[in-house]
Amino acid sequence: MKPAVSKDFAERPAAQPVLKWAGGKSQLLDEIEAHCPPGLGTKAIDTYIEPFVGSGAVFFALTSKFHFKKSYLFDVNPELAILYNSLKEDVGAVVDALAKRQDAYLAKDEDGRKAYYYAARAEYNETVAAAHRAAAKDPVNAKRAAITVFLNRTCFNGLFRVNSKSEFNVPFGRYKNPTILFESKLRAAAEALQSATITLTDFARAAEYADKKTFVYYDPPYRPISKTASFTSYSKDTFSDAEQARLCSLYRELSAAGVRQLLSNSDPTNHDPADDFFDKLYEGFKISRVAARRVINSNPDKRGDIRELLIRNY
Numbered sequence: 001m002k003p004a005v006s007k008d009f010a011e012r013p014a015a016q017p018v019l020k021w022a023g024g025k026s027q028l029l030d031e032i033e034a035h036c037p038p039g040l041g042t043k044a045i046d047t048y049i050e051p052f053v054g055s056g057a058v059f060f061a062l063t064s065k066f067h068f069k070k071s072y073l074f075d076v077n078p079e080l081a082i083l084y085n086s087l088k089e090d091v092g093a094v095v096d097a098l099a100k101r102q103d104a105y106l107a108k109d110e111d112g113r114k115a116y117y118y119a120a121r122a123e124y125n126e127t128v129a130a131a132h133r134a135a136a137k138d139p140v141n142a143k144r145a146a147i148t149v150f151l152n153r154t155c156f157n158g159l160f161r162v163n164s165k166s167e168f169n170v171p172f173g174r175y176k177n178p179t180i181l182f183e184s185k186l187r188a189a190a191e192a193l194q195s196a197t198i199t200l201t202d203f204a205r206a207a208e209y210a211d212k213k214t215f216v217y218y219d220p221p222y223r224p225i226s227k228t229a230s231f232t233s234y235s236k237d238t239f240s241d242a243e244q245a246r247l248c249s250l251y252r253e254l255s256a257a258g259v260r261q262l263l264s265n266s267d268p269t270n271h272d273p274a275d276d277f278f279d280k281l282y283e284g285f286k287i288s289r290v291a292a293r294r295v296i297n298s299n300p301d302k303r304g305d306i307r308e309l310l311i312r313n314y
Helices: 026-034 057-063 078-106 110-126 128-135 142-154 183-193 203-208 241-256 277-281
Strands: 047-050 070-075 196-200 214-218 260-266 286-294 304-312
Touching: 026 057, 026 260, 026 286, 026 304, 047 057, 057 070, 057 183, 057 214, 070 078, 070 203, 078 110, 078 128, 078 142, 078 183, 078 196, 110 128, 110 142, 183 196, 203 241, 214 241, 241 260, 241 277
Parallel strands: 047 070, 047 214, 070 196, 214 260
Antiparallel strands: 260 304, 286 304
């Protein structure tokens, strides 16, 4: 049974992700909401934490329906901290910068667009080190946030992928008439982010803010479901089985403190029926296997329904 929608939020414009994101949870929102605990947005659960915010699909969906007194969004990807803080603090500047890029890009032929894309990517990568250093203290950078959205909307297959130097390395996408600026979507996201604290930090920071009135949703980089399904490069750091185990330790710590938690991950049994990695790791918690759809893959034949895990402690 889905948690009841907060009446005060019934008329609030629904916020949605502003980035295309491999592993985003838009396709799984109904299942996630159905598995959320009762009492969201009431005095019983007035704080929301998402330690791997990614595209923010779950945050935007839940905060469009439920009133959380406080929300904390974490990620180790500096570009996400920059984007979301820039939208929160100065969405108008992001809109203006992105509008200029859209106009310049769409006015060109295909060869001109390709050259413009690679010039923007080069500019982005040339300043990546300075931008990331600044993001730890002052993550508001409307110009860079606009380039992030621009590259995401014009690159191949809408991927966000970086190399070991944190350089964006996705090639040009040949779209005939891409919509780069979704102003209403940016402004709705900015409104939702007003109640959130967005921090460039490790997931373990959640322990500082969680209590018995908190709901934590975890969407960590997924454990590959096969030897070839290993796309985890949303940031320069990888998320190994040791990291999965460290996350489980946090999950058990907060569970013992009475914090309600929901975690999603890939189901290893899609590839190997005997791979019970998560069943053993999260033994003692409720594990549901739900159908999901893989939508970002360079091979269309590999896009389709797979099982994912939803793990909860209530």
